[in-house]
Amino acid sequence: MTDRFVSNFTNRLDAKGRVSIPSSFRSVLAKDGYEGLYVHQGLDLPALDAGGNALRATIDDILARFSPFSDEWELLSTALNGTSEVLKIDPEGRIVLSEALKAHAGIGDAVTFVGHGHKFQIWEPERFRAHLDAARTRLRDVKRTLGGLASAGGSGS
């Protein structure tokens, strides 16, 4: 129904390493129209970014700012294209994470899918809980900073 990834779900990996993509995420992917799941390792977080064409587009946007054959383009493409993976989604809506992806996120026998609008993240459940706590703490700080701003001026300073 929605075209955004929202909420979070925790599913288990079976003996073959398969894990079901949450049903609601699958319907968003279907609407996005991309066969397979585009996944890359988070740059600053022990998590994975996943999505369809919408996620792909952001990567192309970044690379388009540089000229092919430039040093910049080469390095960025290495980190983005070179470490991205397109996972196949089986008829039941499951994927298999590669060893490299699982290692980056510290994933064992379960994962948490976290909606982020145009993409979603894949976390090791415990790490996500910790991350969520930290996020809540920081959010309180931000709210204090905003404290009482009736109309969004918004400039961060």
Added chain:
Amino acid sequence: MTDRFVSNFTNRLDAKGRVSIPSSFRSVLAKDGYEGLYVHQGLDLPALDAGGNALRATIDDILARFSPFSDEWELLSTALNGTSEVLKIDPEGRIVLSEALKAHAGIGDAVTFVGHGHKFQIWEPERFRAHLDAARTRLRDVKRTLGGLASAGGSGS
């Protein structure tokens, strides 16, 4: 499948020097429609650039930016066209790298194929790992410069 080279794969050379092109790359090449594999030595990297018509096109674009009588054109053409080879792909999807190519990339008994969208690179596995570390570091810098765009936070879609 996809029409872009993404992800990375490490395969081994057999006693005859043959190495399998990753299956997903082969399907991209097939769609690109090119007999054989176009390969040239990296301009300033110990790696090889490989691909099909899409790679050829970018090379022509680069050269087209210079006058055919300029020193720059001469240099680039020497580096790109002059070191290019068209490798045959056997029925199993394997290629054999020439000694010149292997020497340039320092390739021994294994290679890593790295997707770069319209082309892919061929690396000696250890060298690629080091290069990837550098690329990730660089991407963090660029991400800061672009203000979080690299995390795919700001898709305008």
Added chain:
DNA sequence: TACGATTCCATTGACGCCCATGATTACCCA
């Protein structure tokens, strides 16, 4: 004939696809 190159088989292990199970949820109807 001998060597290099190319094609043809064979093996092994991973992966994709199909079907089964259990459990929860949504739905229908008396």
Added chain:
DNA sequence: TGGGTAATCATGGGCGTCAATGGAATCGTA
């Protein structure tokens, strides 16, 4: 409103197919 039934979804397992790899057979040619 309560009960029952159908639908959906996460999960598990069996099995055929394909990819990566190794080695043998064949062809062309010096």
